[in-house]
Amino acid sequence: MTDTAASTPPQPRRYEGVNWIGLRTLYLREVRRFWKVGAQTVAAPVVTTLLYMLVFVVAVKGGRPPLDGTPFPEFVAPGLIVMAMLNNAFANSSSSLIQAKIMGTSTDFLTPPLSPLELTIGFSLGAATRGLVVGLVTAVCVLPFAKLQIHNVAAIVGFGLAASLIMGMAGVLAGLWAEKFDQLAAVQNFVVMPMTFLSGAFYLVENLPEPFATISHYNPFFYLIDGFRFGFIGHSEGSLAIGAGMSLALIAALGVANWLVFRSGWRLKS
Secondary structure: OOOHHHOOOOOOOOOOOOOHHHHHHHHHHHHHHHHOOHHHHHHHHHHHHHHHHHHHHHOOOOOOOOEOOEOHHHHHHHHHHHHHHHHHHHHHHHHHHHHHHHHOOOHHHHOOOOOHHHHHHHHHHHHHHHHHHHHHHHHHHHOOOOOOOOOOHHHHHHHHHHHHHHHHHHHHHHHHHOOOHHHHHHHHHHHHHHHHHOOOOOOOHHHOOOOHHHHHOOOHHHHHHHHHHHHHHOOOOOOHHHHHHHHHHHHHHHHHHHHHHHHHOOOOOO
């Protein structure tokens, strides 16, 4: 009879390469978390965007002149769509992590055999999914107010995905840094919101007086909105190459930053 006391204790399951099961589970957890309260996470942003359209387009009754040869509704609609994507991608990852810290449920994703890279990918893709879903629903809902025409699918998909990923990974950093909801709200109100409104979503940046026109070209949100709008109207204010390069650089930099904080356990294990 084998002595059970002397038997080897069970060892943690080891994964060669990527833990696809754990990564898929974390991603689905993030998606289902926001989808379960879709009225708050999807429908509410769409209503907010429609209110913006009501104020900027319907209320003026065509009184606004075309911007850069584009009717004002068709100019402002892509900017509003990206605004919704940016804000909701950021909110998804940041709220998920700060809630996990406050409620003590961070062990749900720290205990399983998930590497820092897998945690980065899971939270980022979950946030990006919410941003893309909100963007798609918003685009459908603004069609009665703006006759959007697809000019370049690659620009729409590329810059839309980049915007969602960038803000999803930025939300990870904000969610880990913040110790209470007030701090997270401060980041949204004093950093994310001003950068969004000062990105040329409602106006031509070139019409701003100096030095504000030049400063606006250092705002990454300007290139994300400008590139996304190019996909609909066919022309842009800034350089699409610079916008694409900046987007890839930000994704890489934020991805490394996310990996480092998850690896160190900053604000999670200490």
